[in-house]
Amino acid sequence: QKEVEQNSGPLSVPEGAIASLNCTYSDRGSQSFFWYRQYSGKSPELIMSIYSNGDQEDGRFTAQLNKASQYVSLLIRDSQPSDSATYLCAVNIHSGSARQLTFGSGTQLTVLP
């Protein structure tokens, strides 16, 4: 079983819709959760971080964390074509160092004009 799992997609949504991206993780001791956006050929950029159960909102982005169910999700409201990218979920899995991150394989999102 992979430590961090994401649906690879591709996920397509029409412009203006809500895009929902999901991620599950295996380590119940994980405390830090991140969403990175990666445009094709570019490096990942951090868009959201969340550390406690519930919702964390930043503009059109909402991260949701449920530690009991071991999943974290990202909602993108009013999706725009510029949101088309691969979204990487990252979790701090305890494996020797408390500051390592384990990344999922990413979900490719396409927002259709």
Add this chain to the structure above:
Amino acid sequence: DGGITQSPKYLFRKEGQNVTLSCEQNLNHDAMYWYRQDPGQGLRLIYYSQIVNDFQKGDIAEGYSVSREKKESFPLTVTSAQKNPTAFYLCASSTHSSGVPILAKNIQYFGAGTRLSVL
């Protein structure tokens, strides 16, 4: 401008050759990391360093070597023992500063990457 600089942007390796990828940061971050990304895949950790003169193997360290002689620099050498080096290499850093909330110390920031191909 504070940031992480990787060079070169593109690199070509001949068979049997060692090549070195540069990573420099001026963020005063303590920890630095090297990842490899293959097409359609997530990031896999090669090596990481939390302090100067100390580094640890990640999940896929075979065929790679690193050094951390200065806080600002964490070069990665892809040796001839790495038989399939074609990939996108990403360097990242994070801070241990006492002024940062402890959970936020896991946040990693990335350089622009180096794309390595084999001739």
